[in-house]
Amino acid sequence: MDETTADLDTIPEGFEGQRMLVVPRRLIGKALQHPVTGRLLVTDAGWFPHAARHGRDRPRGAPEHLMLLCTNGNGWCRTEEGQFPVTPGGVVLLPADRPHAYGATPENPWTLWWFHFTGTDAADLAHAARAAAGGPVTHLRDPAPVASLVSQVIDALDSGPTTAGLTRATGAAWNALAQVIANGRRAPGPSLSPLERAVEHLRSTAPQRTSVSALASMVGLSTSQLTALFRRHLGVSPLRYQTQLRMGRARELLDGTTLPIAAVARAVGYDDAMYFSRQFTQSHGSSPTAYRNRPSSP
Known part of the structure; x- marks a missing residue:
């Protein structure tokens, strides 16, 4: 992936306790021919706990769409629409091939759950999520269910780049995006402990x-x-x-x-x-x- 860090003081990954899975690039073309994973394919996913100095700067964007979920700490993202703060419960939705940058705040670095996705339905799902949010950042009153689904994406990829594993990742990712579409910008109210x-x-x-x-x-x-x-x-x-x-x-x-x-x-x-x-x-x-x-x- 064509990626550069925002500056010399930021790092793309390497955080204590992190999990990060990347589908081998040689398998992506074949997976995109499958009737299920061809519609939505997760190519990368991860969890970065307390990601101090984390940052990305992609002047040409990424080949895939991205969903980032902050469950703790704070960060920021910058797109062609401006720069936005990201707080706990914040979801960042970034379309493929569009310039963007994002990173953790120095004083209170975020904990981030994320995945990259592509496929014939990916653009429609990304657009629907952004439309529901009204921009690149939305907020979930309760981010735990979506974090759980991203965790399931990671577990599915961790089982191996098989058709079964990729299909399970597709199902969990689709559900995560659907949750964001349905529950973004929720007003305060009672929730599970x-x-x-x-x-x-x-x-x-x-x-x-x-x-x-x-x-x-x-x-x-x-x-x-x-x-x-x-x-x-x-x-x-x-x-x-x-x-x-x-x-x-x-x-x-x-x-x-x-x-x-x-x-x-x-x-x-x-x-x-x-x-x-x-x-x-x-x-x-x-x-x-x-x-x-x-x-x-x-």
Whole structure:
């Protein structure tokens, strides 16, 4: 991609804890011929936590459309329409091949969720999102659901540049853009609490693991604040809660199917069946096989 940083004091990536996935360029042409990913294809996606000195300056724009979501801190963006501040909940929508620049503020750098997208329907979706926003920047009262969807885009790309992975990324990206179109510029009002939003993300993405730092940034909290909320209200840490979700699904599969234990393990996110069995035994006091073979209630 033809990109240059805004100046020598800014950097395009390389932030502690970041996730960034790029689809190999040799695969993009083939993916654009597919009936689903040809309509909307995510080519790059990422999460940059507390991205100090982050910045981009593209005098000729980018080959793809961009969506950026700020969940913490502050930043700015500049387009042909002017320069705009970006605050928590801010979504930046940048069309392909148009000059733009953006960056984090030095005093309070943003946490950014983002993806690039192209395809036959991409321009229409980008235009609809910008039209709903009335410009390049809109604001979500509750950015957590969109951050969750971008996280799912990243997870899908991280599973490998397969047709299945790219298709899952397409679905999550389409949903994220639809959420922006429907919910941009929302007036203040009651919303889910940070804990409720975190739990909703974990339930909707299980058995996929989400790091505590990524989960906290989705809902605008520090990792210590989120962990404290989980322990106070749910009695467990976020990681333990994710394990409980996995084990709950494992019980359903053991009770309701004849899948082999190894297949149950894979279905709930464990590649190692022996490790799954140890985790299940630790949680339930019996092995998966013993749990399945227990006497039925009269």
